[in-house]
Amino acid sequence: MKKIALLVLLSTLFFSYTEAQVHTTFEMRYITSDSKADGETDFTGESEWMSLDQRIDFLNKYAAFASGFYGNLGLDKPLIGDGDIRQTVRRIKPQPLTNVRQTLRLADWRAYGYRAGKAEDVQNAFAGWTVVNGATVKDGSLILEDCAVERNLDPIRWRFRLHLDVKKVGSGCTIVFHKGGKPLLSTRLADKVFSLSSGMNKGNGHYDSSVPLHLEIYGDFTNNRFFVTVNGKSVACLIGEADIREIDKMVIRSEGTTEIDDISLFNFVEDRTNKHTPYSSVLLINEDFNDVLPMQGWQSLDYDDSAWKQVTLPSSHGGLREKEESYYLRKKIHLTDFERAVLKLETIDPGGEVWINGQPVAVINNRHPYDLDVTEYLQRNQENLIAVRVKPYKAAHRMLHSPSDPYIGWFLGRATLILTNRCMIKDVFAYTGSLDGAARQVNRILLQYSGVYAFEGSVEVNYYPWFPVEGEKVATMKQNIEIRPSVDNEIVLEMPVDNPVLWSPESPNLYRVEVILRDKEGREIDDYMLTTGIRTISQKDGNLYVNNRPEILKGAQILGSRYPVETMSKNYKCVSDETIAKDLMMIKEMNGNLLRLHVHAEKDTTDGINDPRYAEYADQLGVYLLWQTAAWIREGEAWNVDLEGYPKFMRQVCNHPSIVMWEASNHPNRFKLHDISDSHDFVTRVYRTLSAVDTSRLISPTSFWQHMHYGNYDGSLDKEGNPIVPNPVLMEKLMTRGSQDAYTGYGAKWTALRKAPNKWAASCLAANDKAYFNFEHEESAAQPNWTLAEKEPWFKIQSYEWEYEKGSIGRLLDASEWRISQAFQAFAAWESMKKQILIGYDGFSWCSLESGSNMFTYQKPLIDPFGIPKLAYYANQSVFQPIWAGSSNVDVVYGPADHISPVLFNLGQPKTVDLTIELKNDKGKRIDRKIFKNIQVAGGRTVVNLDGFRFKTVPDGYYFLVYTVKEQNPPYRHKE
Incomplete structure (x- = not known):
């Protein structure tokens, strides 16, 4: 064991000396000798000083400086290359296979789309193409x-x-x-x-x-x-x-x-x-000029599917080109002997049929994951056929961001066939109960026996290092058990893991957990394999803690609309491995650590995704996930959340350490049409349903708490400020707080940011108890670089958000002013997020990461459809640095009595740093500078307010303050 420990230590602590780390940010200010600008001025609003023309000039100069500062002068450089994405996908380790049971991943299938009347329609179309001599349709x-x-x-x-x-x-x-x-x-x-x-x-x-x-x-x-x-x-x-x-x-x-x-x-x-x-x-x-194939007997083993296309699961069908077609899939597999067979389906979305060897096994009418006992349908020692029909789908309650094409892709998720003993391990959930030197790992093992008498035996749990480096066993526990027949039996084993290597976004270390089931003679009859990370999540003193250290969730959400427009609907909920990797890589490049799953095409009915690939990739790439599940709803009546299915979706992904919070709904908005019991009953039902499955993560019933009746943090006041009897569920330790606070979005005046936080957020922050998250902040809209979209139908189409510019800037910006539009979004993003962090916000999710919604006219996203970052992406990147400096307020114009009040923010280890603040003019020339040496910055989550000062007197005009934080005595760091 000492040798093993040494190998693990060497593999995870391979050090190299690094250069001192430097973190830079900048702020733009107008400096004037006019005393009317003294105090905290607004960009627009109650204390605004600049005229409209000055604001436009301000933003124009901001765009020129920022694009150079961030190294993308033309705002036309892709963030991540296709080759880098493919390389990342290749590096993702597949989940480990079992040693006792046979785990057969049914990846490659034959697939075909068909609807009634298709053959007649195709023949009529062929006749139209071949009406002239010399035109024929042959061989596709x-x-x-x-x-x-x-x-x-x-x-x-x-x-x-x-x-x-x-x-x-x-x-x-x-x-x-x-x-x-x-x-x-x-x-x-x-x-x-x-x-x-x-x-x-x-x-x-x-x-x-x-x-x-x-x-x-x-x-x-x-x-x-x-x-x-x-x-x-x-x-x-x-x-x-x-x-x-x-x-x-x-x-x-x-x-x-x-x-x-x-x-x-x-x-x-x-x-x-x-x-x-x-x-x-x-x-x-x-x-496509292909003949329509006959479908009679498609469920039978001897049906000829050689002309069907080869696909890899998950696989989708849909969009206008495939509308109304059922999606038929077939998989042939030769089996030897087995006692019990279970077919595990991640999802058949939105439902369909499962056939084996020509026999119907299941008719499914929801998106839930299924474990189907198919023992009686499979033939031993011969070839078998598994056939699935996925029924077509058409969005009936389109939400405002949906594509015009309502045929949102229907798909078959990944499928696995388990061949094992009649007594089997049905499921395992492994999580960290506590960290105090050793990790206390809780292993909830679900066992099932299809016999008629009780089964006696033992179960053993083993932990092995798995990612990034595999190693030998580091912890083990064994317990004798008795399994009752015909019902699920849960066994809970708590065991220590000494000297655990923790999972975090900076160090995404994973363990392989092996569970072995033995009969009373000690023979191995079944096993179960999973991967997980050792990490804890908690909230106290108004902060979020991961592994007992303060943390901030920093990222954005995805909406599901992917380029190009012609296939957007087909691929809406089922994307490629490369798309998943790209989403997570863009978050990491942004200095982020969070991706919020937010995929939905309908507004009042259950929607969303529960794609385990996101969790598997995020585990290894080091990204937190706010998880929605396919039981989630966007808006309308909160009771439309699929509370029956939600626990099933949770169990499908609950071993992934990247998932840090369960989110039951986005912003159901009808609470206030009912009395307060509606809010009470909903949060109680959600909390009890979800916490019955998992007590290791935070829970949020909605991401827009202000739609509910509660007027303050503990729910002792209603929305009008009247005293009410609090719902005790609100104070449960897993229940979190947050909303969708957009201080500079939706055309808001700068005044809203200057006076932040809003009343609800202020109540939650002042409580200094639970963490507070900005679940969805849409700071403002920004036009893309239109020259990149010349060949696209959305070219120079202004968004429905265009009107916001009247409030936030003072007038509409035309397409030629797209750089100015991006400048305001970035300028506002930095100032708003900076202030929110300084007043205690614990997490952000920008809406959204990728462009594509509203037929690619939605302009809030940080990255355009071609993977080109907007200026606001870089602003997020700046504020997401582990340590940064800026001014302590959001004053836009410095008058003669104003001082620069520097502030340092640090999240992580204690540091000694030097801070240089340079004053530059709009040509980038340095005018003056101020240096603070040997600043002691405490660890954890720390704000250091430095002495205010003034630069030398300068002519009235636009200036840039460049803040450079340089760490002293850099520590030894892990060599990549």
């Missing part, structure tokens, strides 16, 4: 031999995109869009050149004729141009006929033989009356 392709095919279209009057996969080009292939008999836009492929023309306007590019071609034609009548992209290479061309602003026909002409594999044409229809969905996607052409 449209073959054109020296002919032209025409398709009449519903009118296209705004923007559109054609996707065309070409297997082979003859002497030439031309695609022409017409208005009536008049050609308007033309694209030609010939001799390795693709050319564009419209009237007298022309353009061209080159392509590789040795590979299949993916062609996109994007047209934009509003901006009088169209783009052609062939295998990623794009060329633009102006639309030549100024008097024609409509397309109603497409002609494809082939010289020689051209083979086309797939065609889709999306018409983007503008709707100026709908501020939340300003345009919608309409599918005009949708052809």
Whole structure:
């Protein structure tokens, strides 16, 4: 054991000496000799000093300085490369397999989409494509031999995109869009050149004729141009006929033989009356030229599925191209002998059927995880078929951020087949009960026996280091047991783990937990394997504690809308491994440690995701998760939360240390339409339901506490300030506090930030008891870099949030002022989050991390659809540093009597630091500086207020204060 301990020590404490760490931030201020600016001035509001023109100039200069300060002058650099994402995915360790039971991960399946009437519709479509001589459909392709095919279209009057996969080009292939008999836009492929023309306007590019071609034609009548992209290479061309602003026909002409594999044409229809969905996607052409396969007997082993596509679970179907189709999946597997078989399904969303060897096993009408005992359906020592139908889905209660395409993807989650003994370990939940030198690990083991008499034997629990380095056993415990038949039996084993290596975002260490079940003769008959981290979560003295150390949750949330718009709905709830990795990597790059799961397409009914991959990846990458589950609701009546399913979803992911809080709902908003018993009953029901499953994490019934009746921290006052009898559940140790506080968002005047906190938050912070979280703060909206979105239907479409700028800035900013828009969002983000941290907030989730909602017109997100960070991303990155400096207030304009009041914030180990504050003009030239040496900063969560001072007198104007914190005597640090 000493040798093992030494190896673990060497693997986790491989040190190298590092340079002194430097942390920089900046603030922008206007400095004036006008005494009217003395005191804390607002950007806009009661104490504003600057005129509108000065504010615009202020933000313009802020954008220029900030983009250089953050190293992204053009605001066009992607945050993370695709190669880095793929490498991260490859490094994720799969969950360990068992040694006694057979754990068969059913990853690769055959899949097919089908609906009644599809065959007839496809044959009618084929007839339309082959009406001319020389046009045939064969082997999944449209073959054109020296002919032209025409398709009449519903009118296209705004923007559109054609996707065309070409297997082979003859002497030439031309695609022409017409208005009536008049050609308007033309694209030609010939001799390795693709050319564009419209009237007298022309353009061209080159392509590789040795590979299949993916062609996109994007047209934009509003901006009088169209783009052609062939295998990623794009060329633009102006639309030549100024008097024609409509397309109603497409002609494809082939010289020689051209083979086309797939065609889709999306018409983007503008709707100026709908501020939340300003345009919608309409599918005009949708052809893959494949024959529709017969579905009779699809559940049978001898059905021929060779033409079905190969997919890896989880796998989704949906969107306009696959609307109303059931998703059929088949998996063949050869089995030897076994006593008991359990099929574990993460989800069939929104429901469906399970068949085995032609026999129906289950009809499922919810999103819950299922463990199906399939012993009687499987055949031993031969091949078996597992078949699943996922029923289609259409959003019935779209929320305001949803895509126009209501066919939100339906999918089959991952599936595992367990082959084991009749007496089996059904589930295990391992968590840290306490940390006091050793870790007290609580292991709740659920056992089940399908016999008729009690089973006698023993259960053993073993802990092994697993990530990042695997090691030998470090803790073990064994206990004799008796298992009653036919019912679930829970055995709780508490055991110490000495010298534990803790899990945290900085050091995401994981253990493998092995549970072995033996019969009374000592034979191993079943086992269970999981991974977990040793860590605790608590709240006291008004702070959040992780592993008994103060912590702040720092991050953003995801909404589920992913680029591109054509497949957004299909992939809404079931994304790729690369997308999950990218989400978490973007949080880490932001100096963040939190991702809030916030995926939803409907508002009044259960929605959300419970994707264990997020937890598995976050465990290893080191990111906290606020977990929603698929029982969660966005708004409406709180009682629509699926409280029956919520515990099932919890058990599916409860071993993951990255999950730090269960969130039952977003912001149900009808509490105040009922009496106070509605709020009392809801929080009581949620708390009792969730805490019955897990007592190791925080619980929040809603992320918008102010919608409930409670007017203060302990619930002794109602929303009008009247005394009420408090609900004792509010004070349970796991129950937390928070809301959605946007001090500079929604067009708020700066005054709201200057006077922060609001009444509810002030009550919670003053209690100095539980932690307080800003579950969703939307500080303001910021336009993207429009030059990057020229080929997208949302190009220069202002968000429904546009009106906010009137309140926060003083007027609307047009598309040419997108940098100014980003400047305000970043400026406000730093000032607001800085102040919230200084007054005691314990966590943040920005809404949202990624763009895509509202048909990609939602502008609050920190990162655009192409992975380009906005300035506010960098502002978050600054305030999320472990130690930073700034001014102690949000004064925007310094008058002659104002002083700079520096403050240092530290979260973590004690430090000795030097602080340099430089005053720079708007050209970046240093005018003056102030140095504070040898500042002693205590550990934990610490605020150090330094002596106020003034720089030398400078002309009236815009200035930047650059704060540089340099740590002295840097410690030895872990070598990556």
